[in-house]
Amino acid sequence: MADVTKETTAPFWEQKTLDEMTRPEWESLCDGCGRCCLVKIEDEDSGDIHLTRLSCRLLDVGSCRCSDYPNRHREVPDCIAIDPDRVRNLSWLPPTCGYRLIEERQGLRWWHPLVSGNPETVHQAGISVRTWALNEARVKVENIHRYIINDFKDGE
Numbered sequence: 455m456a457d458v459t460k461e462t463t464a465p466f467w468e469q470k471t472l473d474e475m476t477r478p479e480w481e482s483l484c485d486g487c488g489r490c491c492l493v494k495i496e497d498e499d500s501g502d503i504h505l506t507r508l509s510c511r512l513l514d515v516g517s518c519r520c521s522d523y524p525n526r527h528r529e530v531p532d533c534i535a536i537d538p539d540r541v542r543n544l545s546w547l548p549p550t551c552g553y554r555l556i557e558e559r560q561g562l563r564w565w566h567p568l569v570s571g572n573p574e575t576v577h578q579a580g581i582s583v584r585t586w587a588l589n590e591a592r593v594k595v596e597n598i599h600r601y602i603i604n605d606f607k608d609g610e
C-alpha cells in the first residue's frame with residue numbers, strides 16, 4: 455500500500471497558469487528584481503527599445519521595490535501594470551522575470567523567493583538591479599542616452 459503521508463503537493467506556480475492565479479499568488483510571483491522598472495528609450499525611427507541602467511524615479515534601488523506602489527500609476531503615468539496578456543506581449547520583460555518563466559513553462563529558479571524562502575536571494579544571485587541601477591532623478595534628462603546598456607549583464 456502506498457504511504458500517502460509522503461505524497462507532496464506541487465506548489466501553485468507549477469500547477470496553475472498565470473490566468474488561474476489568485477491575486478496574492480500573482481503578486482508573490484514577482485521576484486523583486488526591479489528590472490522592469492528600468493527606464494527604456496524607444497528609437498523614434500526604428501521603434502527599437504533600448505534599455506538603460508537608470509531606474510524609474512519611484513524605485514528604491516536599495517530594496518528594488520516601488521516606493522509608492524499603491525499610487526504608482528498616478529505618480530508615473532507610463533508605469534505599466536503587468537498582467538498575463540502583457541507578459542505574453544512585452545518584448546522588454548526580462549528573461550528572468552517570474553511571470554515570464556511561468557508563462558514559458560521554464561519554472562522558477564533557485565533564487566526566486568518562492569523557491570528559496572528568502573527575499574535576499576534575488577540580490578545575492580545578481581539578478582536584481584540593486585548594485586548597478588541609478589535612479590533617474592539623479593541624472594539630467596538630456597544625458598539619458600549615456601546610460602543605455604545592451605542587456606542586463608552590461609549594467610552590472
Ligand code: SF4
Nearest residue numbers: 484485487488490551
Ligand atoms: S521583472 Fe518581473 S519579477 Fe522582476 S520586478 Fe519586474 S515583474 Fe517582478
Ligand code: SF4
Nearest residue numbers: 491510513520526533
Ligand atoms: S512606478 Fe513603481 S512599479 Fe512603476 S516603474 Fe516606477 S518604480 Fe516600477
